[in-house]
Amino acid sequence: MRISVIGCGYLGAVHAACMADLGHDVVGIDVDAGKVALLNDGIPPFFEPGMPGLLTSGLSSGRLIFTTDISAAADCEVHFLAVGTPQRKNENAADLRFVDSAVENLLPYLGPGALVVGKSTVPVGTAARLNARIHEISPGTSLIWNPEFLREGFAVADTLSPDRLVYGLEPGNDAAVHILDEIYAAALGAGTPRITTDFATSELVKVAANAFLATKISFINAMAEVCEVSGADVVELADAIGHDSRIGRRFLNAGLGFGGGCLPKDIRAFMARAGELGADQALTFLREVDSINMRRRSRTIDLAREVCGGSLLGKRIAVLGLAFKPNSDDVRDSPALSVAAQLQLQGASVVATDPKAVENSAKRFPELVFSDSLEDAVRDADAIMLLTEWQQYVDLDPYELANLVAAPIIVDGRNCLDPGKWRSAGWTYRALGRP
Numbered sequence: 001m002r003i004s005v006i007g008c009g010y011l012g013a014v015h016a017a018c019m020a021d022l023g024h025d026v027v028g029i030d031v032d033a034g035k036v037a038l039l040n041d042g043i044p045p046f047f048e049p050g051m052p053g054l055l056t057s058g059l060s061s062g063r064l065i066f067t068t069d070i071s072a073a074a075d076c077e078v079h080f081l082a083v084g085t086p087q088r089k090n091e092n093a094a095d096l097r098f099v100d101s102a103v104e105n106l107l108p109y110l111g112p113g114a115l116v117v118g119k120s121t122v123p124v125g126t127a128a129r130l131n132a133r134i135h136e137i138s139p140g141t142s143l144i145w146n147p148e149f150l151r152e153g154f155a156v157a158d159t160l161s162p163d164r165l166v167y168g169l170e171p172g173n174d175a176a177v178h179i180l181d182e183i184y185a186a187a188l189g190a191g192t193p194r195i196t197t198d199f200a201t202s203e204l205v206k207v208a209a210n211a212f213l214a215t216k217i218s219f220i221n222a223m224a225e226v227c228e229v230s231g232a233d234v235v236e237l238a239d240a241i242g243h244d245s246r247i248g249r250r251f252l253n254a255g256l257g258f259g260g261g262c263l264p265k266d267i268r269a270f271m272a273r274a275g276e277l278g279a280d281q282a283l284t285f286l287r288e289v290d291s292i293n294m295r296r297r298s299r300t301i302d303l304a305r306e307v308c309g310g311s312l313l314g315k316r317i318a319v320l321g322l323a324f325k326p327n328s329d330d331v332r333d334s335p336a337l338s339v340a341a342q343l344q345l346q347g348a349s350v351v352a353t354d355p356k357a358v359e360n361s362a363k364r365f366p367e368l369v370f371s372d373s374l375e376d377a378v379r380d381a382d383a384i385m386l387l388t389e390w391q392q393y394v395d396l397d398p399y400e401l402a403n404l405v406a407a408p409i410i411v412d413g414r415n416c417l418d419p420g421k422w423r424s425a426g427w428t429y430r431a432l433g434r435p
């Protein structure tokens, strides 16, 4: 298939590289000339395991190319919309500017039999609106809404072997289904379930899934709050309830909470859209999910103050981890970066490190001190804050580390260390939701 992918951010760049890997001819189109140049040089503009190899092999096979010129879409049979839908400034709702302009710019190049496939996360109702607009200008073109569920850090695997494929479309559009099935033939052949439904349901599948995941994390973090006042242990609680297969242990890791470019903005946009549709009461619980999540950041700062003897003023604090989760350099709405910045604002002298996210963090908070070296970050620290559970931090040797710091005090913001091991090595160990 000849495919265009419009928008080469996280979603689009990975999708384009994966489609080329499957044997399709792909052109990735983006308005950002710098990003396009990097991608054409085989350099992903973000850290994602597996992407450099996939890009290089796609480019050298001749099946993958990136451009800023939308007219390159003219030769393609299928067009994936993969542009961002960020949160609007000072509002909860999603900003659809990029989706709308992608469709408008694509319209002149659509011919009879073309298929547009929407992958961006959009408020329910968007696909029907775009479908009407496409039909106005190009009656022979079809639209399928095909939400993407990829996780950063696993984006390549999630794209090539998704849990499920969801197609939202107008009833009876079998020709369009047939084309998309051909594109995803490998995944379908491997038994990936495919759900065909209407536009609205397909849009809701995505935001409902993210709302559920956010709720699951905030549920266990609410339990952590109760554990903190009752002397209970939230990790043991999560292990115990997680054995119930109806509940499941995944996404029950209590700690600093969720961040990133998706969950926070998606639950807010979902609330805003439900409000517009007159169903705001149905989602008021998501406001609480958001509040619980934000309270974890404040609690972590309180813990830091506590272990520093009641005041952060002049204390040397080492922050380990800035990315919103391990195996990512993404600091969008990162709980770790937000805590690091707050500690500094409250008078601590922070040195922060991360295996991949220092550069992106420094762009957002240039006033923080960063180091690429873990040793430099922890040297003479009055306390260590572990805020993103990178494997190299989980594997740290408490005895070796004790030789570098001013005081052996650690706050485990991700409940990823063994408290017994650290305490027996002489450390004061504190965590969220644990005695």
Ligand code: UDX
Pocket (backbone or CB within 6 Å): 148, 149, 150, 151, 152, 153, 210, 213, 217, 250, 251, 252, 253, 254, 255, 256, 257, 258, 259, 260, 261, 262, 263, 324, 325
């Ligand atoms: C998420 C969804 O998982 C994915 O399906 C969707 O397509 C995009 O949004 P992603 O943003 O990559 O993916 O991150 P995810 O792995 O879901 O983690 C989100 C946040 O939740 C991270 O900050 C992570 O640290 C936090 N988290 C996750 C917890 O605090 N506890 C958990 O148990 C799991």
